[in-house]
Amino acid sequence: MFNNFFHKMASPKYFYRISGILIPWLAAGSALLFLAGLYYGLVKAPPDYQQGDSYRIMFIHVPAAWMSMFIYMVMAGAGAIGLIWRIKLAEIMAISSATIGAWFTFLALVTGSIWGKPMWGTWWVWDARLTSELILLFLYLGVIALYNAIDDKRTAARAVAILALVGVVNIPIIHYSVEWWNTLHQGPTVTKFDKPSIHLSMLIPLLQMAVAFKLYYAFVVLMRARCEVLERERNTGWVRELAEKT
Amino acid sequence: MTSDSLLRAFSLLLKRDLTLAMRHRAEMINPLLFFVLVTSLFPLGIGADPKLLQAVGPGVIWVAALLAALLSLEGIFRSDFEDGTLEQFLLSSHPVSVLVIAKVLAHWLITGLPLLVISPLLGVLLGLPADAILILLVTLALGTPVLSLIGAVGVALTVGLRKGGMILSLLVLPLYVPLLIFAASAVDTAAAGLPVTAHLSLISALLVLSLSLSPLATAAALRISLS
Numbered sequence: 001m002f003n004n005f006f007h008k009m010a011s012p013k014y015f016y017r018i019s020g021i022l023i024p025w026l027a028a029g030s031a032l033l034f035l036a037g038l039y040y041g042l043v044k045a046p047p048d049y050q051q052g053d054s055y056r057i058m059f060i061h062v063p064a065a066w067m068s069m070f071i072y073m074v075m076a077g078a079g080a081i082g083l084i085w086r087i088k089l090a091e092i093m094a095i096s097s098a099t100i101g102a103w104f105t106f107l108a109l110v111t112g113s114i115w116g117k118p119m120w121g122t123w124w125v126w127d128a129r130l131t132s133e134l135i136l137l138f139l140y141l142g143v144i145a146l147y148n149a150i151d152d153k154r155t156a157a158r159a160v161a162i163l164a165l166v167g168v169v170n171i172p173i174i175h176y177s178v179e180w181w182n183t184l185h186q187g188p189t190v191t192k193f194d195k196p197s198i199h200l201s202m203l204i205p206l207l208q209m210a211v212a213f214k215l216y217y218a219f220v221v222l223m224r225a226r227c228e229v230l231e232r233e234r235n236t237g238w239v240r241e242l243a244e245k246t
Numbered sequence: 247m248t249s250d251s252l253l254r255a256f257s258l259l260l261k262r263d264l265t266l267a268m269r270h271r272a273e274m275i276n277p278l279l280f281f282v283l284v285t286s287l288f289p290l291g292i293g294a295d296p297k298l299l300q301a302v303g304p305g306v307i308w309v310a311a312l313l314a315a316l317l318s319l320e321g322i323f324r325s326d327f328e329d330g331t332l333e334q335f336l337l338s339s340h341p342v343s344v345l346v347i348a349k350v351l352a353h354w355l356i357t358g359l360p361l362l363v364i365s366p367l368l369g370v371l372l373g374l375p376a377d378a379i380l381i382l383l384v385t386l387a388l389g390t391p392v393l394s395l396i397g398a399v400g401v402a403l404t405v406g407l408r409k410g411g412m413i414l415s416l417l418v419l420p421l422y423v424p425l426l427i428f429a430a431s432a433v434d435t436a437a438a439g440l441p442v443t444a445h446l447s448l449i450s451a452l453l454v455l456s457l458s459l460s461p462l463a464t465a466a467a468l469r470i471s472l473s
Binding site for chain 2: 083135138139141142145146149150155158159162163165166167169170173174177178180181
């Protein structure tokens with residue numbers, strides 16, 4: 001039964017129907033959590049004793065940075081699935097993720113530098129995590145450029161999958177090389193599980209925002225994938241039927 | 247298919263590429279000239295203060311080496327792709343990844359090794375101390391094969407494209423970052439008179455990692471580019 005489910009999900013027609021049902025729920029959930037997270041983060045959470053109100057940008061910055069890494073992993077994972085089992089849908093998911101990931105990376109960089117201006121006194125420092133985020137952006141842009149350069153979209157998707165996998169092997173290497181090279185960024189404060197050094201009143205909105213971002217990504221990636229599915233399957237019966245109905 | 251015939255295929259391929267390179271010497275010399283030219287532009291651009299040059303020297307030489315390698319990368323597969331030899335490689339009964347290693351080795355001997363030979367001269371021009379020049383040589387010896395190996399993946403992905411050059415640099419340069427960091431800082435550290443074993447170990451690790459993984463990725467990418 002489980003197997004059957006995956007086979008069904010891999011069929012573009014079935015995917016199109018299920019994703020159509022899921023999208024409104026994901027969008028609504030994301031919007032609700034955004035509102036809650038922004039309210040608790042911007043209004044309810046107390047100002048930081050050192051950074052004052054400037055720290056509040058972290059409610060956007062931190063989830064965006066998490067998403068930038070997460071989406072790259074999803075992209076590489078989906079790409080690998082597409083390469084190994086030749087599942088078209090996985091290829092579509094991989095490439096639909098690339099642009100969103102690039103924007104999240106860009107958002108993380110921009111919010112980081114807006115925060116850096118009052119805190120560090122400069123828009124940009126060659127700090128380790130900023131630099132590795134910048135390189136991550138370049139990796140995303142490489143993926144997008146390669147996909148756009150190859151005319152045959154199935155070949156393009158497989159080429160992109162290989163590039164994403166090479167990137168995944170390199171991300172930790174790049175990360176640590178840059179870390180040893182230079183570091184100024186504050187250490188992680190959330191992932192210390194035993195005793196997070198962030199207060200609960202700030203942690204809750206942060207997690208709300210993180211989940212909101214995840215849902216936002218899920219619904220946008222599904223919408224993009226639906227478009228891609230329609231475009232690729234435009235010569236099949238079910239897409240024609242769909243087009244005639246509307 | 248015995249390992250004997252694989253070895254033979256490997257050495258024949260290597261010999262063929264080297265012979266081809268010897269017949270087109272200009273292609274060999276151009277990246278080298280580029281390397282020297284770019285490096286000598288820096289003193290003109292930032293001023294000839296010996297202290298300044300010594301400080302930026304390792305980075306400058308390594309960035310120039312990176313760009314020179316990038317310039318010559320397309321040569322690994324381009325002509326073989328155009329005349330159909332590449333398809334024959336894929337059709338042959340030998341593992342493509344081994345043939346890829348032969349191609350990359352040939353490419354390194356043609357373009358990487360000359361950089362190595364000329365780099366002490368550039369080190370002297372930029373006023374690096376003798377110890378640092380020695381380490382520069384070691385880092386280049388360990389690092390330029392990494393440039394060719396990682397580059398081969400990028401070339402294999404872009405070889406079928408008409409304007410692959412620009413995209414190639416976008417794909418490959420971010421992946422060169424760790425090597426650049428470790429190598430340049432090794433030379434810097436050596437210039438300051440400190441031990442550099444850690445840096446050299448890390449560069450060697452990069453070499454081993456890329457030697458074991460990149461031929462596989464290159465072979466897979468070639469199959470996609472030619473499909």
